[in-house]
Amino acid sequence: MSEPNVRTAERIELLTADTSEGAQELQRRETTNVNELGREVGAVLRLDGLTLDPTSVDFERRDDETMIINMGPSHPSTHGVLRLMLELDGEFVLRTKPVIGYLHTGMEKTGEELSYVQGATNVTRMDYLSPVINELCFSMTVEKLLDIEVPARAVWIRMLMSELNRISSHLVWMATNGMDLGASSMMIYGLRERELILAFFEKTAGLRLNLNYVRPGGVAADLPDGWQDDVLVICDTIYARTFEYDELLTGQPIFRNRMIGVAPLTAEEALALGVTGPLLRSTGVAWDLRRAMPYLAYDQVDFDVIVGTYGDNFDRYAIRLNEIRESIRIVRQCVEKMPGGDYRSQDPKVTPPPRARIGESMEALIHHFKLFTEGFRVPPGEVYLAVESPRGEIGCYLVADGGAKPYRLHVRGPSFVNLQAVSLLMRGGSMSDTITVISTIDPVMGEVDR
């Protein structure tokens, strides 16, 4: 540690010393300590339990035998602005370090400045492929602090919308994954099917992305007339087309060769790294919050948790493809069982008066105005609540101080945590597998950087 340019926590003054990305980057081996080197080669969990085994770090290699290259932040296959620094020996990857933060916009800080009414608009922009589920997580956290009940219809609408959102998110994943592997027709098909869902979102909520549809107390609007027909058409179309994807990808030899057996992950590794979602399920751990810790009305619908065996790229692909089918099953049950009644809580504290009342009642007008300018106050307390997003467990930790704004809003983004598996998955793989590994981890950079 005598190297003068290495910045560590002990020498904070050096952290701001110059204007490069500096210590965040992948350093040369001679300036990297054993622990960090171990993490970069993915040696976090060898042998006895989770202790770092220094012997699994390849010390023989000298810096002049290897090459450190940059991938990203604006590489088309990095799904946004992910930057990976790779140490290569020929074509094989020795060390990997993700460098993130290029999309950091301080959304947690912004969340402290926005009232609870406005908060959903903020969190919906984090994971921009699953906006409904972000809003759901935030809204349920606020509702838990407020201790209010959401009407049954709102619960089922939320469930319907989250599952449609899960389908659309997985479709985008199928599309981009196909593109990353050179199957560019999959890109077109995936986005074409997603368009059906986005059109339904627009009809329901008025917006295609970042809906701000799920809000504390219920949802923003009731489902449009004839929604059952729309949803059933979406279900039938996409369900039939998942079998076309099977033909296009699942059995295709080139696709299989690049996916099967590439970048396997074991259950112990996944658990130790805190990895959730399809990545965790691909290792054989049947952990889905919808089943394990049911929220909304997931305990009243029938669906299977899809589990893989080997934890390789192909398992992760197969899980997402089959989760689309399971989500369609849930959506169909939502259509069948959708209860009547209110689509939002009638608690005047969180719900504005109906539009018609505003024209005739001064009090209703004031109520409406106060609610949207000042917001509502939430009793003090702190809550952590998690739901299952298409990428894993999305959690919201909220500290309320009794005012109309959160004192601290922290979002546990599944992509942020899952991305740590990159070093482990890439070790020893070839350079071209990097693309498939990033793709099957499915990070959404908006959520990673927040």
Add this chain to the structure above:
Amino acid sequence: MIALSPAAPPGVLTSEGLAADQCCFPTPAQYFALVASFRDDDFEMCVDVCGVDYLEYFDRWVPDGVVRTRFEVVVNLLSLSKKQRVRVRVQAGDDAPEVDSLFTLYPGTEAMEREAFDLLGILFTNHPDLTRILMPEEWEGHPLRKDYGAGRVPVQFKESPGPR
């Protein structure tokens, strides 16, 4: 004043008798051993590590005997086999908040601890690579601190074009 989940058992230092999603409040010295005991007690996953700056709430509710400090590190642990969550809130300190890193127990906390360091300036002892993660390296200060002046850097917008 910040009250807290009333079920929080005061000063609980073992995992016995904890119901779902409850809090315990170890001191920084007890923190690592407590989390280690949770890990041995089938809490397989550490889902979240974050920091909170309670600058404006030194009078918040904590169990008797717990010394309030400005910074708190909040750790959420999850047991898959027991379907249970537990929250560990450790009082990290006032001026130079510092706690042990959980990296050797849960390697997945690496990025989350870096985030807490980056945004709140909490130091984690024995962390393998405690550098900024979201902010640029040359950034001064820790943005999520309550005394950090948001908007203190004036932003120069272009003037609107004058009348033609």
